[in-house]
Amino acid sequence: MLTKKQWEFCLDEIGKMFPDAHCELVHSNPFELLVATLLSAQCTDVLVNRVTADLFQKYKKPEDYLAVDIEELQTDIRSIGLYRNKAKNIQALSALLIEEFGGEVPADRDLLTTFPGVGRKTANVVVSNAFGIPAMAVDTHVERVAKRLGMNRWKDSPLMVEEKIMRWTLRERWTDTHHQIIFFGRYHCKAQNPACGECPLLPLCREGKKRMKHVG
DNA sequence: CTCCCGATAT
DNA sequence: ATATCAGGAG
Numbered sequence: 001m002l003t004k005k006q007w008e009f010c011l012d013e014i015g016k017m018f019p020d021a022h023c024e025l026v027h028s029n030p031f032e033l034l035v036a037t038l039l040s041a042q043c044t045d046v047l048v049n050r051v052t053a054d055l056f057q058k059y060k061k062p063e064d065y066l067a068v069d070i071e072e073l074q075t076d077i078r079s080i081g082l083y084r085n086k087a088k089n090i091q092a093l094s095a096l097l098i099e100e101f102g103g104e105v106p107a108d109r110d111l112l113t114t115f116p117g118v119g120r121k122t123a124n125v126v127v128s129n130a131f132g133i134p135a136m137a138v139d140t141h142v143e144r145v146a147k148r149l150g151m152n153r154w155k156d157s158p159l160m161v162e163e164k165i166m167r168w169t170l171r172e173r174w175t176d177t178h179h180q181i182i183f184f185g186r187y188h189c190k191a192q193n194p195a196c197g198e199c200p201l202l203p204l205c206r207e208g209k210k211r212m213k214h215v216g
Numbered sequence: 217c218t219c220c221c222g223a224t225a226t
Numbered sequence: 227a228t229a230t231c232a233g234g235a236g
Binding site for chain 1 (some may be wrong): 219221222
C-alpha cells in the first residue's frame with residue numbers, strides 16, 4: 001500500500017507535470033457549470049463543450065429549459081449520449097431550482113446531491129469550481145490513478161478514495177489536486193495505454209511496476 | 217447489479 | 227469490434 005509520504009511525492013511530481021491544470025468544462029456561472037457537469041457523465045468534456053457552445057446561447061435560465069418540450073431538449077443534447085436521462089434530469093432540476101431556490105444554484109454539496117441527476121461527484125465539481133469550496137471530486141480518472149498507485153484496494157468505493165485523498169492532502173489544495181490528477185489521468189496515466197515507461201511515479205506505483213514486468 | 221447511449225480512440 | 231468517456235438511478 002502507498003504511504004502518505006509517497007503520496008506527497010506523487011502530488012509534487014504530478015503538479016510539476018501539469019502546473020496549469022484547471023476545469024475544462026466551459027461555463028460562465030454556477031448554473032451553466034451544473035448543467036455542463038451533469039452532461040459530462042460517461043462523455044468527454046470536448047463533446048460537452050461542443051454541445052454547450054450552442055446550448056448556453058439558447059438556454060440561459062432554468063425557465064428556458066422548461067419552456068421547451070422534452071423532445072426538443074433531447075435533440076439539442078443528443079450527441080452527448082444518455083440524452084433521455086440527461087434531458088429529463090435537467091428539466092426536473094430546473095423546476096426544483098425555481099420552486100425551492102429562487103432560480104439560484106445553492107452552494108451546498110449535500111443539498112446538491114439531492115437534485116435529480118446530481119450525485120456526489122457532480123456536486124463536488126460544482127461547489128469547488130463555482131463557489132471555491134474545497135472538495136475532492138472522484139471521477140473515473142481520479143479513481144483509476146489512485147487505485148493504480150495503490151492508495152486503496154481495488155474494491156473500494158469512490159467515497160473511500162475521496163476520503164483517503166482528503167485525509168492525505170492539505171484542504172486548501174483539494175481542488176487544485178483534483179484538477180492535476182484529472183489531467184494526469186487523462187493525458188499520461190491513461191485508461192488504455194498509460195505511459196508507465198516515462199512516468200516519474202513508476203518506482204512506487206503498484207500497477208505500473210506490474211505492467212512493466214508483464215510487457216518486458 | 218443493470219440500464220442509459222453517442223462519439224472517439226485503439 | 228471493443229473500450230472508454232469529468233456518473234447516476236432503480
